[in-house]
Amino acid sequence: MRNIGISAHIDSGKTTLTERILFYTGRIGSIHDVRGRDGVGAKMDSMELEREKGITIQSAATFCQWDETEVNIIDTPGHVDFTIEVERALRVLDGGILVLCGVSGVQSQSLTVDRQMKRYNVPRLAFVNKLDRQGSDPFRVVEDLRDQLKLNAAAVQIPLGLEEKHIGTVDLVNMVSLTFQGDKGEEVIRGAVELEGEVLETAQQKRSEMIERLADVDDEIAELFLMEEEPTTEQLKAAIRRRVIDCTFVPVFMGSAFKNRGVQPLLDGVVDYLPQPEEKANYALDTHKDEEPVLVTCRDDDPLLALAFKLEETQFGQITYMRIYQGTLRKGQYIYNVTSGDKVKLNRIVRMHSDEMEDVAEARSGEVAAMFGVDCRSMDTFTDSGPKSSLVMASMFVPEPVMSLAVWPAKSTMQNSFAKALTKFTKEDPTLRLKTDPETKEIVMSGMGELHLEVYVERMKREYEVECQTGKPKVNYKETINRRTEFDHLHKKQTGGSGQYARVIGYVEPMSEEEQEELGIINDFENRCIGTNIPPEYYTSCQKGTEDAFASGGLVGSEVEGVRVVLQDGASHAVDSSDMAFRIAMGNALRDVMKRANPSVLEPVMTVEVTVPSEFQGSVVAGLNRRLGIIQASDMNSDGSGLCVAAEVPLANMFGYSTELRSQTQGKGEFTMEYVRHVPVPKNVQEDLRKKYQEEREAKQNAS
Numbered sequence: 106m107r108n109i110g111i112s113a114h115i116d117s118g119k120t121t122l123t124e125r126i127l128f129y130t131g132r133i134g135s136i137h138d139v140r141g142r143d144g145v146g147a148k149m150d151s152m153e154l155e156r157e158k159g160i161t162i163q164s165a166a167t168f169c170q171w172d173e174t175e176v177n178i179i180d181t182p183g184h185v186d187f188t189i190e191v192e193r194a195l196r197v198l199d200g201g202i203l204v205l206c207g208v209s210g211v212q213s214q215s216l217t218v219d220r221q222m223k224r225y226n227v228p229r230l231a232f233v234n235k236l237d238r239q240g241s242d243p244f245r246v247v248e249d250l251r252d253q254l255k256l257n258a259a260a261v262q263i264p265l266g267l268e269e270k271h272i273g274t275v276d277l278v279n280m281v282s283l284t285f286q287g288d289k290g291e292e293v294i295r296g297a298v299e300l301e302g303e304v305l306e307t308a309q310q311k312r313s314e315m316i317e318r319l320a321d322v323d324d325e326i327a328e329l330f331l332m333e334e335e336p337t338t339e340q341l342k343a344a345i346r347r348r349v350i351d352c353t354f355v356p357v358f359m360g361s362a363f364k365n366r367g368v369q370p371l372l373d374g375v376v377d378y379l380p381q382p383e384e385k386a387n388y389a390l391d392t393h394k395d396e397e398p399v400l401v402t403c404r405d406d407d408p409l410l411a412l413a414f415k416l417e418e419t420q421f422g423q424i425t426y427m428r429i430y431q432g433t434l435r436k437g438q439y440i441y442n443v444t445s446g447d448k449v450k451l452n453r454i455v456r457m458h459s460d461e462m463e464d465v466a467e468a469r470s471g472e473v474a475a476m477f478g479v480d481c482r483s484m485d486t487f488t489d490s491g492p493k494s495s496l497v498m499a500s501m502f503v504p505e506p507v508m509s510l511a512v513w514p515a516k517s518t519m520q521n522s523f524a525k526a527l528t529k530f531t532k533e534d535p536t537l538r539l540k541t542d543p544e545t546k547e548i549v550m551s552g553m554g555e556l557h558l559e560v561y562v563e564r565m566k567r568e569y570e571v572e573c574q575t576g577k578p579k580v581n582y583k584e585t586i587n588r589r590t591e592f593d594h595l596h597k598k599q600t601g602g603s604g605q606y607a608r609v610i611g612y613v614e615p616m617s618e619e620e621q622e623e624l625g626i627i628n629d630f631e632n633r634c635i636g637t638n639i640p641p642e643y644y645t646s647c648q649k650g651t652e653d654a655f656a657s658g659g660l661v662g663s664e665v666e667g668v669r670v671v672l673q674d675g676a677s678h679a680v681d682s683s684d685m686a687f688r689i690a691m692g693n694a695l696r697d698v699m700k701r702a703n704p705s706v707l708e709p710v711m712t713v714e715v716t717v718p719s720e721f722q723g724s725v726v727a728g729l730n731r732r733l734g735i736i737q738a739s740d741m742n743s744d745g746s747g748l749c750v751a752a753e754v755p756l757a758n759m760f761g762y763s764t765e766l767r768s769q770t771q772g773k774g775e776f777t778m779e780y781v782r783h784v785p786v787p788k789n790v791q792e793d794l795r796k797k798y799q800e801e802r803e804a805k806q807n808a809s
Contacts, residue, residue, distance in 0.1 A: 106471050107379050108428070110179045110194045112222075113204035114212035114772075118234040122204060122362040122371075123167075123178060129291060129369055130169035130176070166426060166457040166473055171372045177473045189536040189553070192502060193483070195221050197414045197428035197473070200349075200379030201229040202371070207241035207359075211249040216718075216747075216773060219254045224502060228349045228385070230356055230374050231256075236264050237271045237361040247357050253718070258355040259318040260311050261345070262370065265298055274359050274367055275300065277312040278341050283370055290365025315356075319344050322353040342377055349378045350385065382471030387430055389486075393495040401430045405469045408432055409440060409489040412498040413481050416533040418568075425479045426457070427468070430498065432489065434468040434476075443486040443497050453477040483535055503535045506551035510558050513548060515572040526569040530561055537561060542581070580757045581709055582794065583783050584658030585667040586702035589614040594694030595676075596686060606681035607690035609639070609647060610674040613698055616667045618782070627666040628655055639675040639687070646684040647672055650691025659696060660706055660791070661798040666783070667707075670695065706791045707783035709756040712737075715766065717774040718747045724769045725750055732758040753781060 111119045127133045168177045179194040195201065201222055205215060222229055231250060233243040243264055250258035262274040265282060273284035282298035285291075300308055320330035323344045329336050336344070348354035358374055360367015383403035389410055390396040401410060409432030417424045427434065434440070436454050441447070455462040455475050468474035481487075486497040514523040527550075531537050538551040552558045558575075565571045591612040598605040611633075621627055630648050639647070655665040672691075713734065717725050719741075726736060734754035741748060759778065766774045786794070 106175045106177070106381055107375055108177045108197070108199045108382060108471065108473060109375060109379060110191075110198040110201045110227075111204060112191050112195070112201055112218040114206070114209075114215045114218075117204045117206045117209075117212070117215075118362050119204050122202075122232065122234065122368065125290075125362050125365060125368040126176075126178065126372060127167065127169055128289065129372065130171050132167065132169040166475070168456055168473075171376060174376045176372075176375060179473075189503065189534060191218060192221055193414045195225050195227050197412060198227060199382055199385040199471075200375070201227045202375070203229050203231045203355075205231060205233050205246050205250075206238075207233050207235045207243055207246060207361075208238050210242075210246040211253045212772060216253065217775065219256070221502075223352075226352055226385075228352055228378075228380055230349070230358060230371070230378060231258060232367075232371055233357060233359045234362050236267055236359055237269065237364045237366075239268050241267055241271075243267075243357075243359050250355065250357065256355045257318055257322060257348075257353055258357055259315040260359070261315060261356040261374070262359045262367070263304075263307055263311050264359050265304065271361060271364070271366065273298070274370065275304065275308050276370060277308060277315055278345075279338055280308065280312065283367075285366045285369075290368070293369050316341070319348060319354060322348050346378045350380045387498075389430070389496040389498055391495050392497060399496060403431050403470050405431075405433050407470075408494075409434065409487065410496060410498065411440075411487045413479070413483065413485045413487065416481075416483055418529050418533065422477055423480065424455075424457075425476045425481060426473065427476060427487070428473050429468055429470050431470050433470065434474060436466050438489065440487045440489050441491060441494065442481055443488055443494050445481070445485065447480075449479050449487075451476060451479075482532060506536060506538050506553060509549050509551040510562075511542075511547040511576045512550050512562065512573050515574050519571045522569045522571045523565070523573070526565045526571055530564070547576075577760060582661055582663040582786075583707040584660050584663050584665045584699075584704055585707055585785075586613060586615050586699055586704050588703045590698050590702035592694045592698040594690055594697065596690035596693060597681075598686075599681075603683075604681040605683065605686040605689070606678035607643075607686040608676035609672060609687070609690050609694050611670065611672040613695065613702055614669050614671070616669050618667075621667060629669040631669065631671045633671055633673050634675070638677065639672075640677055640682070643677065643682070643684065643687040644672075646687040647691045650688040651695060653688065653692040654695035654699075658704065659700055660704055661794045662802075663706070665699070668699075705785045706794055708786045708790075710753050710781050710784050711756050711759060711778045712781050713752050713754050713759070713762075713776055713778050715750045715752075715774060715776040716747055717750070717766075717770050721770040721774060722748050722750070725766070725774065728762075728765060728769055729754060732762070734758075755784075755786075756780075 111123055113119045128135070166177065166179050168175060170176065179198065203215065203218060203222070205211065233246045235241060236243060243260070247258055247260055250256045261277050263277065264271055265273045265275060265284065273282060275282050280300065281296050282300060284294045284297045286294055316326060316330060316336065320327040325340065326336055326344045329340070345354065345356055349356065356374065356378060358367060358371045360371065362368060387401045387403070388398040389401055391399050410430045411427045411432070411434060412430065413425045413427055415426040417426070434451065434454055436451055439448055439450050442449065453476065454465050454468055455477070456465055457475050462475070465474065488494040488496065514520055527539055531539055536553050536557070540549050541547070542549055550558060550561070552561070562573045562575060565573050589612055593610045595608045596605060616629060630651050632644050651670050655668070657663070658665045713729070715725055715729070722739065726739070729736060729750070729752045732754050734752040736750065736752045738751045739748060762776070766776060
């Protein structure tokens with residue numbers, strides 16, 4: 106059995122390759138185009154939105170058989186916005202195929218996928234696709250794998266002709282030509298082309314290079330290499346398999362999936378070189394022993410350990426995709442969710458073929474299956490050992506969202522469906538985050554990029570019939586003061602009967618960041634009154650009046666922070682003073698004094714870390730400077746594959762940055778962003794914000 110994932114940069118041909126694999130293994134009867142020009146579309150792109158856009162949005166699972174080997178395949182998206190789909194697939198797979206475009210070579214998402222594969226120690230094969238395209242150069246792609254991804258990669262095939270002359274490949278392990286005949290390239294003809302002249306010379310040179318690369322990491326081949334002996338085909342295959350499994354060698358296959366060339370030898374490579382489930386070391390964590398790693402046995406008769414790695418909402422209910430690491434899942438048995446402690450009965454187990462299902466009675470260790478009627482979250486662990494089991498499978502890395510949108514339903518009648526849709530989406534996608542802005546009361550949806558958020562807004566419309574309106578979320582500004590200023594305020598009101606009377610005297614002063622941190626508060630209220638000019642029962646009212654004033658400042662209506670209020674004295678009236686009078690007096694006193702205390706607006710500043718190949722450093726630094734960013738550091742990555750630029754940039758200037766970064770770096774740049782602190786805005790910006798706030802207030806007053 107092999108569990109493999111097919112990953113690559115967008116538009117490198119992952120889904121096209123999967124379509125060919127399914128056809129040659131007899132899983133589907135005909136081949137269809139990715140963009141669905143024939144009205145059908147690729148088997149693995151089952152979502153209507155995927156067929157319209159011609160991209161993969163959700164990873165899809167299927168299974169097939171090649172010779173005697175069962176192959177479970179997960180086809181993953183290439184777009185950086187759906188990176189979590191690749192992440193969750195690689196977390197549970199035992200091997201991967203990294204597809205590269207023969208013309209473009211290593212691209213942005215190739216870098217991301219490579220980082221993900223290294224994170225989970227996934228053995229991989231590389232497949233250089235699109236060799237029928239003009240400008241294709243497979244050997245430059247192999248060099249890219251070595252230079253940009255720092256992989257010990259070597260070709261195990263060379264192409265027979267390129268561009269329109271591409272007819273097949275030469276297998277360097279067996280030293281034989283492979284050509285592909287028939288309407289759909291289903292007949293593989295071995296040895297039809299004699300190896301001679303330039304082809305033979307290139308084949309011998311690349312075979313020597315492959316053996317040399319293997320000798321660097323494999324002792325048996327190294328010994329033969331030093332003794333200048335030629336390894337046998339069996340020795341070569343065994344060495345490639347050993348070194349692929351321990352992630353020290355990457356064999357590079359070649360072909361053109363669209364023209365039906367090179368797919369069957371790649372399937373042979375999957376069987377020959379990628380590990381069986383028990384050959385890849387997987388670890389569970391023992392929660393009773395401070396999460397100590399425990400090697401998973403991968404035996405069918407051991408206690409069950411299964412990981413729910415993906416959830417999907419369908420018309421029949423929630424499907425939970427499970428990777429079984431040890432033990433057996435049986436229909437009708439009870440299993441326990443280790444994370445939540447819930448007991449669940451398995452009513453239905455299915456094997457997925459894109460959006461089609463095949464019912465099965467059991468699923469054994471190493472398999473990928475799906476279940477109905479199991480309510481859980483992504484990355485929950487299941488067992489049959491009872492609710493007190495201590496073993497859990499390690500979760501996956503979830504990147505932080507980089508872009509936000511304010512969303513709300515177009516009509517109030519859609520509110521329930523809107524809430525239901527958001528709950529389902531956040532459950533199935535850990536990179537989609539929701540929060541309600543306490544300042545603006547907007548629901549802010551955060552994700553991995555503009556396309557990611559756009560797809561969810563579109564899915565709400567199609568799947569839940571909720572029309573959504575979107576807008577930029579408002580930046581969370583704050584206000585403060587910059588000098589000590591005294592106040593003496595009298596609040597007096599007489600309207601028949603008991604009136605209102607209160608007088609407060611004191612001063613306000615700015616608090617430093619250190620003081621706020623030390624005291625653990627953003628504002629401070631000190632009562633330094635001596636005597637009973639203000640009766641003690643009114644002190645709390647004065648404090649409430651302070652909170653009222655600080656809830657909304659006078660410049661832009663934002664929360665006030667970093668201010669100490671000191672109440673020194675005041676006056677009261679035996680009849681007319683009340684809690685309300687002192688609360689109003691204090692609130693008005695502070696609103697008035699803050700106008701005279703040199704107030705300023707504070708804006709949130711983010712730490713932005715940009716990871717890019719070194720050739721784009723200049724344009725990225727210039728782009729951050731344009732957004733008024735202050736560069737803090739610029740260092741090489743730990744593996745030497747690129748640069749990490751760290752800067753502090755105002756949040757208000759970060760809107761649209763992901764799109765700009767992709768265009769600046771040919772899509773090869775990534776960034777993360779984290780809140781640091783609030784700092785004063787420039788005077789001209791403050792004046793613009795103040796004017797805008799006044800205009801909005803006047804418009805509201807006129808409307809009411």
